Amino acid sequence: MLLIFNVKESPKIEGRINIIGNEKIKFGKIKEAITLRPGEIYNQRLSWRSEQAILQLYKEEGYYLASVKVYTDPGSEADVVSVTFEVSEGERIKIQEINLGGNEGISSEKLRKRMKTRVDKRFDEAIFEEDLSRILTFYQDSGYAQAKLVKHEKSFTEDEIGIIIDIEIDEGPQYIINEYDMKVSHSEKPAFKQEKIQSMLNPAEGEIFDRGEFEKSILGIKQLYNEEGYVLMTLNPIPSYNESEGFVDFLIEIDEGNVIVIDQIKINGLVKTKKKVIRRELDQLKIKTGEFLDMKALRKARQRLFQMGFLRNVEFVPSNTEGQRRNLNVNLDESPRTGMFSLGGGYGSEGGLFGIAEVGENNLMGQAYNIHLKGEVGTWYRRTAELRLGTPWILGSPTRANMRIYNNTFTRRYYRGLTSYSSGLTDISYRHVRYIDSRKGVSLTLGRPIFEDIDASIRFRNEDANVKHRKTTQGGGVELENYLDRFTRSLTLMLSRDTRDYRTSLYHPISGAYGTISYEYSGGFLGADNNFRKYSLDFSWFLKTWQNFVFASHLSGGILDSRTSATSSGSYYDSYRIDPLYFERFWIGGIDTVRGYEDFEIVPTDGPRGYNPNGGNKQIYANFEYRVPVSPQLTGVLFFDVGNVWQQSLSNLSRSDLNFKKGVGAGIRFDLGGGMLVRLEYGFPLDRDLRVNDRSGKFHFSVGPGF
Incomplete structure (x- = not known):
């Protein structure tokens, strides 16, 4: 039995790619978007991708009825083709209506104010997706912790010159904070009294549950622990919703972990500066071997090192090793030049013509003089x-x-x-x-x-x-x-x-x-x-x-x-x-x-x-x-x-x-x-x-x- 395969190579693209019918978008912008290139092999997959890229460009400009056809014609030689994209732009589509449904607790007017998508403006898919997130965030910050978008649809008007947007919302109940309960795990004694931690929680008990403010207060508690060296701590807020009563209780689980102790300090990146110049600043703030890692001290050290005038980047990076003792990497980036020489002049209303010369050094001999x-x-x-x-x-x-x-x-x-x-x-x-x-x-x-x-x-x-x-x-x-x-x-x-x-x-x-x-x-x-x-x-x-x-x-x-x-x-x-x-x-x-x-x-x-x-x-x-x-x-x-x-x-x-x-x-x-x-x-x-x-x-x- 004889099996014969007849193989025909895909043709190459000859000359430049032609685009016709495009009046609203320039040829150069379309050329950058498509994937087909002159001199390369033509295939249907790349052609389809280029077609979709052109349609996306037109959608971004509001031309949702645009269409694209692709034509290939034999070239001047065998196995070559010329490619033409024919664009039918249609009319630019604007938003005619934005309809909101299911919203009883918050008015449609307030919700529309949170949106960047507006009536009589062109529709932008990316902005619309952001608007949906803004609506949900607004609900969650207003106590509707379980609000969700049931559906959101876009349709054309009968004359196909406008878009109608329909958004359906399931608000759920509006929740009030009922009670905070604390569960803190610690090795010896707690770093802070529970009363102090609870006082930092926001909103307070009896207030409407604002998720944004609540998350800010959680970050504040984490920062409080980190500043005392508890950088390994974990905090997990667990909500319990009572839908019938409209209450939410929170169990705040905190595992303080161990305080990190500095093992070795490794100073990296210095070329001119003596290490003792950096180390004395760290020692003065008790950032040294055997001391607890204090985030407040690290921030102060960054400030003082910057103020010496010859560093342009300061980073403190604890090592990822296991255990309580960690090495501290001090990564520094010196300015490319700490000295300066300048000559200049000009004219001023107070001094007339003037010339100026200045010479200086911010890090003489690497000693910070x-x-x-x-x-x-x-x-x-x-x-x-x-x-x-x-x-x-x-x-x-x-x-x-x-x-x-x-x-x-x-x-x-x-x-x-x-x-x-x-x-x-x-x-x-x-x-x-x-x-x-x-x-x-x-x-x-x-x-x-x-x-x-x-x-x-x-x-x-x-x-x-x-x-x-x-x-x-x-x-x-x-x-x-x-x-x-x-x-x-x-x-x-x-x-x-x-x-x-x-x-x-x-x-x-x-x-x-x-x-x-x-x-x-x-x-x-x-x-x-x-x-x-x-x-x-x-x-x-x-x-x-x-x-x-x-x-x-x-x-x-x-x-x-x-x-x-x-x-x-x-x-x-x-x-x-x-x-x-x-x-x-x-x-x-x-x-x-x-x-x-x-x-x-x-x-x-x-x-x-x-x-x-x-x-x-x-x-x-x-x-x-x-x-x-x-x-x-x-x-x-x-x-x-x-x-x-x-x-x-x-x-x-x-x-x-x-x-x-x-x-x-x-x-x-x-x-x-x-x-x-x-x-x-x-x-x-x-x-x-x-x-x-x-x-x-x-x-x-x-x-x-x-x-």
């Missing part, structure tokens, strides 16, 4: 020189030390012109009236942690400052000049609390808060010219919203209590003398306070002529930002700022005197590594009345962090 040298020179008497040195530890103790030596000269500008507050001076525009502000000195700060999240520090400042008002002409052509030279020696006491959480960058915490309060004392037993007390507060809050988007807010305030006699130092201001504490007073406006305004533009309006050029003795301002990370190095920012400065006593301040200045805008920030953050922001003033007929916005540029 930091050193930065910065210099700047420009027109309009702009000259700066600054040296900063720092170390996080001194003589084996967690006492940090920072020193700053500086010699800075800037030209500042008056606003609204001297004609608005000094009699006899004419034809002086705010754009031309400037003064020279020079400060040189040294400051030394010592600080150390005193509690888990609280640090205390003391700063000594020794500063010589002078201001020189450039010559201006009085009505009779007489040139007047004023000069003030003051010396400050002060001590500042500070308390700070820091709960910020960093994940990728020191400049972008994703949650937590940072707050400081300080008291500065100058003069008295310290000597020097200036005698004052200054009280300050500064608080920042960070909230992670969607993905890694962060809402950040900041509040800063200060009060200056002058103990220095006001004396004249020249004839420039016969009607308004220069305050001897000119250098310690408050001005706001600019990139670090209220954006959209010139630097130091916002000053009190309570002077004898409606304007106080000496600044204020009280200030408060707030910043609100929404930070959108674009990449690890680039972040976009939307902001709103508000603030003002005053001279009146607190008892005399009325609501109308507050007169807050506001600004809005947007910006971008570049993290260049090596402790260098570049900020470029544009602000628009909402309340600029200081400069007549000028409500234009302002670009702000700065190198360094904000809040």
Whole structure:
């Protein structure tokens, strides 16, 4: 017997694949979706897949009546074919009706508000599936723990130009929490009293069972155990439903497990940094061999390691070995460069043309020492020189030390012109009236942690400052000049609390808060010219919203209590003398306070002529930002700022005197590594009345962090 097989090879696809009839969707988009390719073997399976891919594209655009036909024609040679997809698009289908049935406890209007699928909008299958989940979640959060969707159907209208959606719901009873019962298994003694655990459960007994809030409270209990080292604990809530009465009882089963004890600590990923730099931070928080694994301590360690400025990722990973003792892997990722060198320049409204150079290192010799040298020179008497040195530890103790030596000269500008507050001076525009502000000195700060999240520090400042008002002409052509030279020696006491959480960058915490309060004392037993007390507060809050988007807010305030006699130092201001504490007073406006305004533009309006050029003795301002990370190095920012400065006593301040200045805008920030953050922001003033007929916005540029 002879059996003969006749085999015929599938043809190859010749030339490009043709698509006709497509007006609503471009050829390129369809080409990307189909699986057939020129030069490949043609077969029915791939052809069918391509057909379905085209139909899916049209469904996503609302063309549910679209159809596709496939044609193959002989090619120019044997065993080749040309392929053509013919599309009949039909009309775009919109949703005409959304019908809900079976819902007695919750109105159809409330349910429709939870849906993104809307009447007169095109139908999207993926969004509709999400809507079904939203409906169930809403029911479960409203006490209907056993609610379910009986059916959901889609049908076309008779004229086939619309879709009708029908959703049938079985609500079941609405449940109230009747009783929580606890069953806790532990080795020696329980980690927490049952009363404490039960108090954390939400909703409380007698309240409507909200599944979302209940699950949040369960997560809170787990976190409580984890923070005490019980990372092996298990928690199992077992419900018991009484449908006839509408009650639900819960048995909360907790197996505490053993507390993990750290066996060995393995520090991984370091290239430049010495391991002792990392280990001393861990030891100080009792993260070491033989200690219980404390999750709160690990979070604090991550924070402190990030704040050293040369790490971009910190992870703590316990080993998966059996038993109570576990190794702790500390996985670190150093920044590719901890040093920085930059040259730049530009033009600023306050300083004219300027050039800037900076060199620094955040991890000198791998010991976490930091050193930065910065210099700047420009027109309009702009000259700066600054040296900063720092170390996080001194003589084996967690006492940090920072020193700053500086010699800075800037030209500042008056606003609204001297004609608005000094009699006899004419034809002086705010754009031309400037003064020279020079400060040189040294400051030394010592600080150390005193509690888990609280640090205390003391700063000594020794500063010589002078201001020189450039010559201006009085009505009779007489040139007047004023000069003030003051010396400050002060001590500042500070308390700070820091709960910020960093994940990728020191400049972008994703949650937590940072707050400081300080008291500065100058003069008295310290000597020097200036005698004052200054009280300050500064608080920042960070909230992670969607993905890694962060809402950040900041509040800063200060009060200056002058103990220095006001004396004249020249004839420039016969009607308004220069305050001897000119250098310690408050001005706001600019990139670090209220954006959209010139630097130091916002000053009190309570002077004898409606304007106080000496600044204020009280200030408060707030910043609100929404930070959108674009990449690890680039972040976009939307902001709103508000603030003002005053001279009146607190008892005399009325609501109308507050007169807050506001600004809005947007910006971008570049993290260049090596402790260098570049900020470029544009602000628009909402309340600029200081400069007549000028409500234009302002670009702000700065190198360094904000809040």
